[in-house]
Amino acid sequence: xxxxxxxxxxxxxxxxxxxxxxxxxxxxxxxxxxxxxxxxxxxxxxxxxxxxxxxxxxxxxxxxxxxxxxxxxxxxxxxxxxxxxxxxxxxxxxxxxxxxxxxxxxxxxxxxxxxxxxxxxxxxxxxxxxxxxxxxxxxxxxxxxxxxxxxxxxxxxxxxxxxxxxxxxxxxxxxxxxxxxxxxxxxxxxxxxxxxxxxxxxxxxxxxxxxxxxxxxxxxxxxxxxxxxxxxxxxxxxxxxxxxxxxxxxxxxxxxxxxxxxxxxxxxxxxxxxxxxxxxxxxxxxxxxxxxxxxxxxxxxxxxxxxxxxxxxxxxxxxxxxxxxxxxxxxxxxxxxxxxxxxxxxxxxxxxxxxxxxxxxxxxxxxxxxxxxx
Numbered sequence: 001x002x003x004x005x006x007x008x009x010x011x012x013x014x015x016x017x018x019x020x021x022x023x024x025x026x027x028x029x030x031x032x033x034x035x036x037x038x039x040x041x042x043x044x045x046x047x048x049x050x051x052x053x054x055x056x057x058x059x060x061x062x063x064x065x066x067x068x069x070x071x072x073x074x075x076x077x078x079x080x081x082x083x084x085x086x087x088x089x090x091x092x093x094x095x096x097x098x099x100x101x102x103x104x105x106x107x108x109x110x111x112x113x114x115x116x117x118x119x120x121x122x123x124x125x126x127x128x129x130x131x132x133x134x135x136x137x138x139x140x141x142x143x144x145x146x147x148x149x150x151x152x153x154x155x156x157x158x159x160x161x162x163x164x165x166x167x168x169x170x171x172x173x174x175x176x177x178x179x180x181x182x183x184x185x186x187x188x189x190x191x192x193x194x195x196x197x198x199x200x201x202x203x204x205x206x207x208x209x210x211x212x213x214x215x216x217x218x219x220x221x222x223x224x225x226x227x228x229x230x231x232x233x234x235x236x237x238x239x240x241x242x243x244x245x246x247x248x249x250x251x252x253x254x255x256x257x258x259x260x261x262x263x264x265x266x267x268x269x270x271x272x273x274x275x276x277x278x279x280x281x282x283x284x285x286x287x288x289x290x291x292x293x294x295x296x297x298x299x300x301x302x303x304x305x306x307x308x309x310x311x312x313x314x315x316x317x318x319x320x321x322x323x324x325x326x327x328x329x330x331x332x333x334x335x336x337x338x339x340x341x342x343x344x345x346x347x348x349x350x351x352x353x354x355x356x357x358x359x360x361x362x363x364x365x366x367x368x369x370x371x372x373x374x
Contacts, residue, residue, distance in 0.1 A: 022158040028165035033157045045175040055144045062115035065092040071123030072099040074254040076184035093182035098139045100128045101234035119248040189299040205295040215262035217349045251282035260302035277334035288344040289324035294361025296368040307369040
């Protein structure tokens with residue numbers, strides 16, 4: 001065979017291989033990228049590259065909504081029907097997994113540019129302070145939200161390493177499809193919990209309680225957060241963006257179990273909350289109240305069931321209350337609030353040092369808002 005024929009044959013083989021890779025990645029779509037680029041929720045789930053879907057949905061369908069929720073994964077469990085009770089607005093839940101303040105600003109700016117939004121809810125959780133550096137492709141900010149080429153991004157996903165597509169065929173990582181309003185679908189969690197709530201909580205929520213409490217109370221004084229100055233700067237930008245565009249802003253700090261505080265709860269974080277209050281008022285639901293101390297309110301070691309977030313909305317609306325759950329924080333009351341938070345933290349720390357554990361709420365307690373698990 002001549003050199004020319006070898007060259008042509010080699011080129012054909014390369015084209016066939018690349019075409020095969022592209023078709024495999026397009027059909028299997030292990031990142032959920034291609035499912036999301038038209039902004040239609042065909043099979044979008046929590047393991048998809050949901051940033052791409054959310055941004056495209058806003059671009060193409062944004063004016064179907066009056067308001068948006070922006071935040072990390074804890075924000076995923078606010079449904080539009082419940083949020084609508086706040087103000088009568090039609091909401092889209094724009095939550096992303098492992099979000100940070102920079103991305104929240106990028107999404108807020110994008111919403112203001114693409115839609116006629118009347119209101120934005122910024123849902124915080126403490127976790128965004130830990131994600132100033134991206135740790136995976138699905139956590140990167142997609143091209144549609146940056147100055148990068150969307151075409152180049154599309155091509156790059158066509159020719160990703162096919163191993164991930166093959167692995168997805170062998171063992172799918174798909175979870176429940178997200179709800180139409182962009183919120184998380186918790187159906188499977190409710191189903192599993194209803195069979196045996198105590199077993200579920202032990203396996204899914206407090207399975208690593210001893211380790212979590214050791215980290216929470218023994219490492220609290222050693223934590224530092226290099227991202228805090230940038231976080232506050234981006235928060236200021238969000239507040240200013242909303243003011244300049246006549247968009248109402250509501251900031252929430254969502255309910256949080258003890259089992260997800262060990263990486264950030266500390267004097268440094270409390271000082272950060274004091275800084276947040278200098279920038280904007282906010283509702284805080286992260287105190288050491290009975291609801292946060294009852295593991296039956298959470299479907300894993302970090303995230304609350306719908307009922308808990310529904311109670312947040314009812315609390316803001318003045319329709320419900322539970323002692324210690326939810327406080328409206330301003331620059332005038334933040335230091336008194338944080339003093340109480342410090343006191344509660346160190347009381348729990350003393351309990352841990354004396355007993356080796358923390359007494360948590362039980363299934364029959366009034367603080368369990370999800371008793372039926374349905």
